[in-house]
Amino acid sequence: MAVTLLEEPGKLVLMMGNEAIARGAIEAGVQFAAAYPGTPSSEVLANLSAVSKKVGMYVEWSTNEKVAFEAAYSASLAGLRSIAIMKHLGTHWILDPLAVAAITGVEGGLVIISADDPHPHSSQSSVDTRYHGRIVNIPVVEPSDPGEAKDLVIHALDLSEKAKTPVLFRYTAAVAHGKGPVKLGPIRKESRTPSFPRDHGRLVSIAPNARVNIPKLFQRLEGVRDLVGREPFVKRLGPSSGDWGLITTGVPHSYAMDVLASEGLLNSVPILKLTITYPLPEDQILGFLKSVKKVLVLEELEPFLEDQIIKLVQLHDLDVKVYGKNTGHLRRYGEYSPAIVGEVMRELFGINYVATPAFNLKKVSTSVQRRIPQMCAGCPHRGSYLAIKAALNRLGTDGLVFGDRGCYNQGANPPLDAIDTCIAMGSSIAMAAAARKAGENRPIIAVIGDSTFFHGGLPALVNAVVNKAPIVVAVFDNRWTCMTGHQPSPSSGVNAMGDNAPVLKPEDIAKALQVPYVKVVSPYNLKQAEQVMVEAIEAARKNGLPSLVVFRAECTLQVLRRLRKKGTRPKPATVDPALCTGCKECIKTGCPALGFDEELGKAFIYEDKCVGCMICAQVCPNNAIVRSG
Amino acid sequence: MAVKEVNIVLAGVGGQGVVVAADILGVAAIKTGLNVRIRNVHGLAQREGSVYSHVRIGDGVFGPKIPPLKAHAIVGFELSEAARHLHLLNPEFGILLLNGRLIYPLAHYTGHVAYPSKEEILSKILASVRAEAVHLIDADALALRAGNPRTVNVVMLGALSATGILPFSPELLVEAVRERVPKFALEENEKAFWLGYEEVSGGRTREA
Numbered sequence: 001m002a003v004t005l006l007e008e009p010g011k012l013v014l015m016m017g018n019e020a021i022a023r024g025a026i027e028a029g030v031q032f033a034a035a036y037p038g039t040p041s042s043e044v045l046a047n048l049s050a051v052s053k054k055v056g057m058y059v060e061w062s063t064n065e066k067v068a069f070e071a072a073y074s075a076s077l078a079g080l081r082s083i084a085i086m087k088h089l090g091t092h093w094i095l096d097p098l099a100v101a102a103i104t105g106v107e108g109g110l111v112i113i114s115a116d117d118p119h120p121h122s123s124q125s126s127v128d129t130r131y132h133g134r135i136v137n138i139p140v141v142e143p144s145d146p147g148e149a150k151d152l153v154i155h156a157l158d159l160s161e162k163a164k165t166p167v168l169f170r171y172t173a174a175v176a177h178g179k180g181p182v183k184l185g186p187i188r189k190e191s192r193t194p195s196f197p198r199d200h201g202r203l204v205s206i207a208p209n210a211r212v213n214i215p216k217l218f219q220r221l222e223g224v225r226d227l228v229g230r231e232p233f234v235k236r237l238g239p240s241s242g243d244w245g246l247i248t249t250g251v252p253h254s255y256a257m258d259v260l261a262s263e264g265l266l267n268s269v270p271i272l273k274l275t276i277t278y279p280l281p282e283d284q285i286l287g288f289l290k291s292v293k294k295v296l297v298l299e300e301l302e303p304f305l306e307d308q309i310i311k312l313v314q315l316h317d318l319d320v321k322v323y324g325k326n327t328g329h330l331r332r333y334g335e336y337s338p339a340i341v342g343e344v345m346r347e348l349f350g351i352n353y354v355a356t357p358a359f360n361l362k363k364v365s366t367s368v369q370r371r372i373p374q375m376c377a378g379c380p381h382r383g384s385y386l387a388i389k390a391a392l393n394r395l396g397t398d399g400l401v402f403g404d405r406g407c408y409n410q411g412a413n414p415p416l417d418a419i420d421t422c423i424a425m426g427s428s429i430a431m432a433a434a435a436r437k438a439g440e441n442r443p444i445i446a447v448i449g450d451s452t453f454f455h456g457g458l459p460a461l462v463n464a465v466v467n468k469a470p471i472v473v474a475v476f477d478n479r480w481t482c483m484t485g486h487q488p489s490p491s492s493g494v495n496a497m498g499d500n501a502p503v504l505k506p507e508d509i510a511k512a513l514q515v516p517y518v519k520v521v522s523p524y525n526l527k528q529a530e531q532v533m534v535e536a537i538e539a540a541r542k543n544g545l546p547s548l549v550v551f552r553a554e555c556t557l558q559v560l561r562r563l564r565k566k567g568t569r570p571k572p573a574t575v576d577p578a579l580c581t582g583c584k585e586c587i588k589t590g591c592p593a594l595g596f597d598e599e600l601g602k603a604f605i606y607e608d609k610c611v612g613c614m615i616c617a618q619v620c621p622n623n624a625i626v627r628s629g
Numbered sequence: 630m631a632v633k634e635v636n637i638v639l640a641g642v643g644g645q646g647v648v649v650a651a652d653i654l655g656v657a658a659i660k661t662g663l664n665v666r667i668r669n670v671h672g673l674a675q676r677e678g679s680v681y682s683h684v685r686i687g688d689g690v691f692g693p694k695i696p697p698l699k700a701h702a703i704v705g706f707e708l709s710e711a712a713r714h715l716h717l718l719n720p721e722f723g724i725l726l727l728n729g730r731l732i733y734p735l736a737h738y739t740g741h742v743a744y745p746s747k748e749e750i751l752s753k754i755l756a757s758v759r760a761e762a763v764h765l766i767d768a769d770a771l772a773l774r775a776g777n778p779r780t781v782n783v784v785m786l787g788a789l790s791a792t793g794i795l796p797f798s799p800e801l802l803v804e805a806v807r808e809r810v811p812k813f814a815l816e817e818n819e820k821a822f823w824l825g826y827e828e829v830s831g832g833r834t835r836e837a
Binding site for chain 1 (some may be wrong): 634642650655656658659662664665666667668670671673676677678679689690691692693695696697698699709710712713714715716717718720732734735736738741742743744745750753754756757758770778793
């Protein structure tokens with residue numbers, strides 16, 4: 001948790017965007033927050049979770065984003081201010097109920113916090129989620145820095161409550177993980193008593209009712225337009241007219257300001273800064289468009305705002321040229337930077353900004369190869385993958401291994417090269433089963449983590465059973481949602497409120513689903529795990545049904561964290577140079593605690609990194625690796 | 630104090646404390662009443678990945694990213710990571726603070742990527758910048774001397790402070806260090822800071 005999260009109003013503190021959003025929710029009197037972790041959004045609820053009881057807020061890590069949204073929507077209908085937090089990939093999951101919520105409207109303010117990852121740094125795709133707001137016709141707001149993010153959460157909740165509509169709060173990785181000064185405001189103490197409305201004509205959204213209610217959605221949207229023609233939703237900067245100007249939203253606004261500042265043009269260029277990009281405050285935008293001859297629209301990802309502005313120009317027959325993505329000056333993917341924005345401003349408007357690095361420096365920068373991420377030293381997933389590979393090898397096939405979303409993605413990297421796909425939450429099981437049904441005859445394995453299994457794997461497992469797909473589902477159960485920072489998963493036994501919760505076990509679910517072969521193994525016992533995998537593959541074939549193997553061992557980082565608090569650490573392993581023949585079998589496990597001395601022709605172990613899991617010792621053909629001390 | 634713009638790149642690998650070091654600079658800036666923006670890229674920090682932070686201080690600063698040529702200093706906690714960000718350095722006034730350590734990724738040992746030797750990478754870096762711009766220190770050894778190998782980040786901050794490019798005093802930076810490091814490691818961190826400081830200031834006594 002941010003040390004500053006509950007500091008006194010009036011203080012100026014350093015905050016990460018996600019911490020600032022959490023603070024904004026507290027200041028706004030949010031009483032209900034639900035999320036599924038996902039980079040770059042995870043720290044919002046992680047922060048709220050740390051103070052939930054203190055500030056009187058109910059928080060939960062929901063099973064997935066759709067559940068999180070429905071939870072927040074329900075609480076909002078009961079009158080509470082509510083937020084649902086997710087990364088862009090999760091926002092894709094909520095469209096169905098979101099479209100209905102847009103039609104029924106809300107009671108307590110309801111804001112969906114949606115973190116986009118334009119680069120992407122840690123996502124399989126980078127769709128602009130502002131369109132989700134546009135598709136279902138709800139307002140879309142976006143901040144350009146942490147300080148603005150904190151305030152905009154509050155304004156978005158106020159807007160939602162006034163206009164009775166959900167609001168989509170879209171921000172990007174540079175704001176989420178960026179840090180800046182945040183001026184803390186007063187905390188609104190809300191203690192509303194929830195009362196869920198009984199209103200069949202509205203909340204039983206069957207088609208005849210939906211037909212009656214859909215027009216109300218558009219009335220609400222017009223009501224929003226009346227509320228957003230002012231600060232903080234629209235702000236004019238610089239002179240009242242000029243040859244050229246900028247319309248900006250999100251983090252590219254700050255890049256434009258960087259460029260102008262470095263050229264001494266800070267107050268010389270007309271700028272219209274928007275924190276709302278749907279529906280637009282049209283009067284203010286038309287006024288601005290009439291005050292310049294050329295305008296550059298700056299926003300990250302798609303021309304969401306730009307397209308709407310071009311439409312306005314055409315409808316009102318304005319004499320202004322709109323530049324941006326439609327004119328090919330800016331791209332529709334990736335993160336922007338001051339250099340990208342500055343280049344375009346130089347080309348279009350003749351400013352002098354240059355940010356091209358010296359050739360000799362660039363040559364050094366680009367000569368360094370990418371640092372390929374590995375699973376951590378001691379990670380149980382390493383053992384699971386080695387067992388799967390060994391089993392397939394014993395059966396004389398390379399098989400097909402469908403992967404899923406989580407730390408075990410790193411298993412795709414060399415030297416393990418252990419998975420063939422990594423698509424979306426839960427896709428491993430669905431695609432593995434389908435590959436078999438499509439006629440693929442190699443042994444097929446679906447690898448999925450515990451949190452992902454509960455998030456999106458369950459319906460696919462049911463599907464694999466009833467459609468009789470002979471595959472092996474390998475659940476890598478390390479008890480936490482680790483990739484995003486060790487949030488509780490349904491297998492953790494604790495929830496976001498810090499209360500004990502039942503520990504859910506994938507093997508129990510598999511048995512209930514009548515999966516005939518179900519086994520639990522330790523990934524640290526390679527021989528045994530390999531044997532179980534061989535049996536599971538053979539059983540799937542024999543039964544004509546899925547087998548399920550749970551590789552169970554808690555995440556090493558969590559174990560080490562607890563040991564560190566006690567002041568201890570497991571004894572590392574060490575290589576006996578007299579026995580090591582330099583065969584490199586150990587480093588092929590992909591453990592970052594291992595190294596190889598080319599001069600001596602021997603492997604070695606970094607004792608500060610090694611946590612003594614002894615997986616490498618089990619693959620060493622010469623028994624050269626032993627526990628030290 | 631009016632400060633237009635000071636841009637610092639901190640670069641290292643997971644576990645070296647890059648993000649905490651950036652936080653410490655940010656806290657010091659706010660204590661001084663200065664505007665600050667920080668950009669952390671640490672997606673796979675726990676998984677042997679690269680980690681870097683951009684720290685931008687001053688009234689002329691708006692966004693979190695340091696553009697090419699605009700960095701006043703690159704603080705490299707590791708040689709290859711320092712090299713990776715060299716294109717951001719201003720060739721005229723930029724300072725390069727290097728911890729003389731190379732951490733090979735595992736994929737280097739398995740032959741999947743080829744990392745240069747420590748000598749190779751260092752000579753490549755030295756050949757491309759002004760000689761007087763470079764401060765090479767053994768931060769890992771200094772951290773050990775301070776009593777805690779995990780204080781490399783604070784050693785580097787001490788060294789950065791001694792270059793004189795920061796718009797706040799070393800004492801104020803130490804205050805920020807105390808706010809952001811674990812309570813049980815205050816003493817080692819403070820020691821680490823001054824060891825780093827003296828390494829660059831040439832053993833001169835610190836300014837009051």
